[in-house]
Amino acid sequence: MKAAPSPFRAQPSHKEEFEFVEPQDLCQSFQAQRHVALNQTTRRQDDKGRYVMTKVDVAIVGAGIMGLAHAIHAARAGLSVAVFDRSAEANGASVRNFGMLAVVAQAPGAQLASARRALGLWQEIALQAGISMHRAGCLFLARASQEMQVLEECAALNKDNGHALELLTKSKLPDYADNLNHDALLGGLWSPDAWKVDQRQASSRIADWLRREHGVTFHFNVSVHGVTSGTVETSAGTFRAGHTIMCGGDEFGTLLPDAFRASGVTRCQLQMLRTPVQPEGWRLKPFILGGLSMTRYSLFASCPSLAALKAYQEAYYAEHLKHGIHVIACQEADGSITIGDSHAYGDAADAAPSNEIDRLIMSDLAGMITLPDATIADRWIGRYAHLLGTDALTLAPEQGVCAVTMTNGQGMTHAFAVAEGVIRDLAG
């Protein structure tokens, strides 16, 4: 069967014609396809110089961290992999976040185990792919007695469950970060379990490494507009795949809209800020978080005084709560400080950026720490999928097709572990 010539925008210099092999061997059984040689690409030239499409074991839609995580595990399982992304490079939540591997924020049990497993994989992959990653640690600061009470309970409750928390008195705080607003602070909670990866370089470096070391094929600037068992319809023509995994982040409208709608998943919009490079090499070592994070993170969910803290916040932080603000600050490798964030769900997830949100975030941060340069040099919006009470949503509408979406806002922390499970199930 011959398809019409199709522009292949990723490499526009080639004149291409797609020729499809017959579909009789399509998707017999995923297991049976594991023999496909590593380094097989999705396209090769025949003896007349025409491009011929070959089938891959796994096609992945989306080159964000979830798509890349699936590509890594599939390639490691010996499967041939092609990744499609409509952008010239990953451009979604995966390059718009804090780069926080937030092991500390997880509830003990399955969530914590997933974050720890993913961290181990990050350490391996960052080394091989050349991604900047370091243990920054995480400092929760208390300014109100209700916050201090929650920190004390959290430290007591999480003694022997895999967390490594240390309650800090006010006098200890300067050992952990400079420029803290000491007079306003009552104490803190320290955890070494927060790692900072360079989120702006991670996706592209992982893609380069996968291409180089694992023979994964990347089709950037290619939109996928239809997926059925065995075929992937794209703006560059139809591709064939034994299994297709959709990792489109918060993009639900194009592919499987009905299945996504039925799942109840929605979108969340976050507003983020960045300062200029801080002067004179000033360093902020840990992630800094305050009371507003205590009422958001699973780590604190079982603290008896959480309800009292919520009531306090409703009385004194109504404007912050209205915009779903909790404040995190961390330093990038270049010395700038990334600060966030607000949360707007559902229909509100397409709102314009707001100066009021900037003001609320920066004023709350200023109550905890004085940055040498708190000018806002950059601001952006990021979006992720959200489904209350669910960490990762997997939809499998037909044989050979699935969609895997992080729905807890922590894809950087969990993607490598979630994808490992998906590929293990797939490849047997």
Ligand SMILES: Cc1cc2nc3c(=O)[nH]c(=O)nc-3n(C[C@H](O)[C@H](O)[C@H](O)COP(=O)(O)OP(=O)(O)OC[C@H]3O[C@@H](n4cnc5c(N)ncnc54)[C@H](O)[C@@H]3O)c2cc1C
């Ligand atoms: C502001 C912000 C801060 C965050 N901070 C953290 C943090 O510090 N730590 C943490 O663990 N998590 C954090 N998260 C969550 C984390 O970033 C996300 O869970 C994760 O990046 C989701 O990855 P993804 O690959 O599913 O989606 P994305 O990164 O959004 O990637 C989806 C990709 O799919 C492509 N795509 C979609 N549809 C199609 C199609 N039809 N055809 C072709 N391509 C398509 C898009 O172009 C995009 O590149 C944050 C998120 C945001 C928004």
